[in-house]
Amino acid sequence: MSTLATVPFDDRGLAYGDGVFETVLLRDGLPVLWQYHRARLLRGCAVLAIPPPSEQALEACWQASESQASDPGLEVLKIIVTRGSGGRGYACPPDPTPRLLNHRVPFTPIPQRWKEGVSVCVCQLRLGHQPLLAGIKHLNRLENVMARREWQHPAIAEGLLADQQGNLIEATSMNVFWQQGGQLWTPRLKECGVAGTLRAALLDLGWVKEGSLPLSSLYDVERLWVANSVQGVWPVTKLVSTAGETLQRWPLAADDSLQALAHPLMGYPPDQ
Template sequence: MPMPQVPFDDRGLAYGDGLFETVLLRDGQPVLWEYHHARLSKGCQRLNIPLPSARQLSQAWQAPPRAALEVLKLILTRGSGGRGYAIPNQVAPRLMTRRTPFTTNETHWREGVCVRMCQLRLGHQPLLAGIKHLNRLENVLARQEWQEPDIAEGLLTDQASNVVEATSMNLFWSSEGRLYTPYIDRCGVEGTLRAALLSEGLIHESRLSAAALSSVERLWVGNSVQGVWPVRELRDAHGSRLAAWPRFKADPLQVAAHRLLGYPGTFLS
């Protein structure tokens, strides 16, 4: 189904005044929907946009599936109107959705990936931290920093030189046998897979400086669509190797995360 044309005065188009969710559909049913809905609700509260009803949202996946795995993208804007940055007196949110077939990258699951540090640093804005708002210019600029096909992701630090996330995934690491993920209280996106792992007590929040990143026991990037990719090599922003990790027979984070997503548990051997 084609996306509807967005009016010229839509505030999401003009100002990034809105939110989005990217949801894995398995056999037509949303995976981790509880966490997606919670993040969307938090974003609506932060931006003061009315939350669509459960019926409105569920209509996005009522059509028969076209593939066993699909990705559903929900875009919610404040709608049209208002004078400049001032919001209209009567807000009429605009909800748009699109479903596309999806294929997992089992090579990344099995062999791991190479990632690099980005030069761009995320700005601190606690009011926007965690939510998936439409203004992703920092991520767009960061993704322009590399073109090498063997680099799967770029890691982003904040103004205090702490690692926060990857350009489109959350970050995880192990230290002394415990699994961690960065705090998302100043900037960054609270991924739904990350939220589910935290809810089950499988990972813990901590701060990690960019300088300490190369000394962690193991490193991963992951999200609720792609699953978890073990990091086998870390490079700096100029392409020089900072660290490398061997493949392991057991991958506790991948097993736990993929159980939540319905993916195979581990491919490393």
Template sequence: MSTTADDGAPLGLMPGQEVPFDDRGLAYGDGVFETVLVRNGFPVLWDYHLARLARGAEVLGFPAPRQADLERPLAKAPKGLAVLKLMVTRGSGGRGYLAPDPPKPRLRWQLLPFAPTPNRWWEGVRVRHCRLRLGIQPVLAGIKHLNRLENVLARREWQDPDTAEGLLCDSEGRLVEATGMNLFWQRGGRLETPRLDHCGVAGTLREALKGRVALHEVAVGPEVLNDAEALWLGNSVQGLWPVTRLDDPDGRAQHRWSLGPPHRWLQAEAQALLGYPVPEVRDH
């Protein structure tokens, strides 16, 4: 079933738009989701999204939808860029926390036009550390499950529009991710990213980059960023943002970077994966 939003933008939902009160995704966050960049009807990094959704469903213990059902919304995709959000819940049933057996998963989707923020590619972004600490749960580490309350609370820590993102550590002080993006840095000429075996989301852009560059997964605290030659945030919708300023949780500057070749080489790899323009390399 398809419909149109109030502003005329295309909007898609699977048949049965209403989510039942007893849907376990609504009640407990019992489900997974994917947010996919769609370019002229083609889902970018699609195999990575399918793999993560399948892994998430396996971890939670219900069958993933058929690929044909996941691809059905693409027939509604407009020309240009759009974002497809897929949500799969365990469905309804069970008693309290006891899951239904067998489960009857419920798929919903939404498809909306999208425009990235190219100034953040070229000019870089300001980010800050968050006070909130992520809980450790290795069973859920890496998957994109529907319970994202930690991210919601962390995002409430700032309202300044000049701050693009917040960096999160786990309860033991290890760097994990940003509220909605993965984290990368170059230190001593080596490209590093947080290890995600305790918590955090293994982004599809992060997974794709691992196949193109030597990306070392490390368990470290935030102090290592003081020694970084370059710092980036990235996901499969927005691309890769170089960081020019890192603040503490009170908004005071901790570190600054000037954009130059060290920032642009990884950005070029990421932008190519997503079909985005590659910022010109300039030595400032």
């Protein structure tokens, strides 16, 4: 397993998206929700049949003293594993030499979005079904890139993505949660979507259940959130068009139930 700052032209991750990645919150140099990031990366390597990095190589990604921040505080670490070079066309090399890359930068969350909530839109793009790749964070994110191009309005924080059947799956870079009947829910990701690490922790603790939410029922939910393991939990207060026109409003609760559960797992304040 080689560790490089750059990748050569023939790297399969660059050419084909043949690899996986993780985006990890570091708090004072230590990874948050690391067991879930590690598990998802190793599962992705197994699905793609890429030899996984050693434990020592993975730990070196966050133990390295290459932080650009004078006071570490909060940082974001990105880890990329590609199959490496070789093979002819799409054919994989019989004995690949994977590449492990990592980079970390200082990070500041946006507490205003925790406190005041955000506006989201529904993207026109529909996610394709590929059960083999569902859940893992592979390098081919073109669906997310194309969906993110659908809005430019500065008031829109995220775009919601549905699958071909019109069921809500995720946001462009976050998972989705909703409240109905007092229960917290998140979409099932059996056919497509990325299984986030904060989402995994909440499911493991039994605080959230998996369910289905057709876009046609989105207007009926009691509460709606978008969240991930870096930004934390953003309550959704408005559903808008890509031009910013308000389509639906949700009240901002004085005590946010999902933030109260999720933020302590990340070291963030439980409520704002």
